[in-house]
Amino acid sequence: MAHTVESVIARRRLLGAGAGIGAASLLAGCGLDRLGGGERDGDRAYCVPRSATQRRAGIGEAELAYEENDRAQPFNIDADFARQLDGWLEFFDARAGLGAPDRIRTYGAWIDGSGSCDSWHHSGRALDFARLVRGDAEIVSCRNDLWREAADLPTQRRRYWALAASLHRHFSYVVTYLYNDAHRNHIHVDNGASGAELARFSTRSRTQLQGVQAVCSYLYGLDVPITGRWDDATRAATGRVLADIGVGGSLTDDGAWTALMGAATGAAAP
Template sequence: MTHDDHTASRRSLVGGTIGAGALGLVGAGAAGLATAAPASAHGTITTYSTINGARTVYEVNQALASWGYRPSFHDRLNTWLAFWNANTPASYPNASRVWGYGAHYDGRPTEAHNNGRGFDLSRIYTGSTRRFIARYDIWKNWSGSDLTTARRHYWATSASTHYHFRNVLTYLYNGDHHNHIHIDNLVSGTVNSSFDSTSRAQVLHVQASCRYVWGLPTTIDGVWGSQTSSHSTRVLRAAGVATGGIGTQSRWLAFNRATMRKGYGTQTYRAP
């Protein structure tokens, strides 16, 4: 079945476009994150045309684009995409294109993008094959295996970002994220993420991963409770973690790595 998945974003763009590879950033993309004053708030911004060797593409006009980042944040994106490459099936070439809505933009009223420390991810291609699409606004209307594959790859890729970044906002977080996953390192900085059961964004990710990747009947409500604790622990046992829940960083990372690998069919695990 062929889908018209290149539909232009229906969100209004903030700041319009800037030159050929422009940042017309979506909505209030990082709603709920801290704000900062423009321009003077950030340090050095460096322009890059790739993430870990994959060319970046602007979702709105589907053209190759170069965006500005804080170099330390761009380094984390390189590490994330290398992780994504390493944990997708061996039959996949490395990612060749990463689509999104950009990174740094001084007119953006959010601290992450204003400081070049946020990125809005919409697709990943290996060669000419799309492996991931964050456009829930499009694929929510699909059916059958097209829907289940898109959704499974969505949460597997979400897991890869949660492994590396503390702030990750998905379509379950709010409507502003129905066409991208927002990631930033305002909290996690230059190290991997850790889990906080009071984080609604992280709990939503755990619940959706348990349900859509691991096949458990997990309620998705963004609230940490006994069912979510039990189901996420069952996932850890299926992944070979012998004791404990996802409260420690090592087990949180193990949960996300296993979810990434199971979601893409890279590794077979026993039923949780």
């Protein structure tokens, strides 16, 4: 393996130093999921040895590559979580209308917990997305640290939130740049809260509420303050989007979350 787990940790230490955050804090940034994201009941993350994970060269038809140098390489990941990601990518390819990626650039999946066991990365049940690429063309960038002041910000942001919506549909815990600065260069996703099922909405989930508020704002053009709370503005905006996509009702209704996030996945297509 050209780039080891230690190189991933070193990369995060470097990013943490640049942002004024120590390496331990940055790893905790991807380990906010101790209890299903710290936002709902759920199993605690646990440590597994590398030997308990599957060595994966790709997700679906897309190869995995290390973000730092775009070099294709396998990553260790929980086998069941990897199969869920295969299903996610099939959905994204069919629904997003942005083109199917042949490469997913990432900062990694399994990380040796060394006894801390406070992140789903330590269980092999988390992946950090940096970019989706096809050939030499970038389909979606999760590098908000690079494009947040770019001339094409609206396009970059719409594609980012379409990708985030597709992940929110499949997994209950998806962490974006809205959560903290540690996630400005990637989207973190894990199945610690949702397990083998599609995501279910919780009015207590800050990450889900930030996600749906951004989707309403940036993909549907509604004026929704991004508060991370289940407030009146969010109830009204999500109700309007659900009506527009032919579902109706409230986001708290069964199936409403997956329907809204599924529709939002295609809302950034040209």
